[in-house]
Amino acid sequence: MEERLIFHVDVNSAFLSWEAARRVKEGLPDLREIPSCIGGDPKSRRGIVVAKSIPAKKYGVTTGEPVALALRKCPDLVCVPGDFALFDRCSRAFKKICASYAPVMESFSIDEVFLDMSGTHLIYPDPVAVAHEIKDKIRDELGFTVNVGIGTNKLLAKMASDFEKPDKVHTLFPSEIPEKMWPLPVRDLLFLGKASEQKLLRAGIKTIGDMAKSDEAEIRQLLGDKNGRQLYRYANGIDDSPVRSEREEAKGYSAETTVEEDIVTYEQALSLLLAQCDVVAARMRRDGKKCSCVAVTYRTLDFKTRSHQKNFEDPTDVTEEIFAQVKKLLYECWKCEPLRLIGVALTDLTSDEFRQMSLFENTEDREKQKKVDETIDDIRRRFGNGMIVRGSTISTAGKVARKARAQLDRDLEGKQER
Incomplete structure (x- = not known):
């Protein structure tokens, strides 16, 4: 059996590099060559350093710290706000180049991809040479640099790309593990x-x-x-996970919302999560399913995604029961750092109607909650999703959650039409 060949391509200081490349085209100083960072408003307590230049790092500036603190360390620090539309365009551009070389490409994040180059030795007999070709093509055409890691699996390729930066190609084959890893x-x-x-x-x-x-x-x-x-x-360098061109089919129901304005309070987050619970639970009930597990997922401004989940003692399709667990999960895992995305997922599905009754369960309240769900579902089926909204999602979370909830309603309408 032929040995696998995997590349991991990682943009060097992506957010800062992408903004720097744009500014260089406009004749402005290169942010990569001066003390600089991508971050929020230094006058706001929410303003944090999302990415920093190498010169800024020499002053002790660190990713995730308040911009105000970074400015005290380096008074000449140039702080530039993040432009997520630019980041998206640059991400698509570098991934398009990567995909042109590989039979299978998996997007690992906004600035990372895995390429399965297995079986391409007739086209590219020298893996290191083609890695340099990909790296140089991205640099010359797009104006920013990447590292390319080469290995026989995703783990080794990823570890290799994290070696010396920037603009480098590194290998980490099994024979090199004792020396390099x-x-x-x-x-x-x-x-x-x-x-x-x-x-x-x-x-x-x-x-x-x-x-x-x-x-x-x-x-x-x-x-x-x-x-x-x-x-x-x-x-020990062992990793059997495949490079997937598409995500595996979801075995549950989920809703995620990217917001225009950062989520910074529990009030905003919970209002949006309740709206999401309402949507995914309605879809689940429509299909006659119940879930045994619920998860909360969120993404911070530096595009790091975190998830926290909990199992139910018994499968449920009741919105209030699901949301009660979601609230607990949020308080356990989130410390109010600014978020640009938040979502909820229901998994471990079953169609089984059997449910173990508890001596301490208030069956009357549960039946009332189920009737509320049934009534809301019926009204939405007959008159549209926007005709009824849970009161606790209306007035408490402000503009952030209201805009996001409106998008959720449009998404659900689209799914029903299809």
């Missing part, structure tokens, strides 16, 4: 978080090599069975 600190292992890092350090496991050479049972005991097994495999 194992000496790295454990925090550099893909998907290994701070909490796991601290557990490993306390156990005397400081490098990825230490982890790879440990007993798997010890790692699973330290990090949990499932997480420990996966990270142990990663430490």
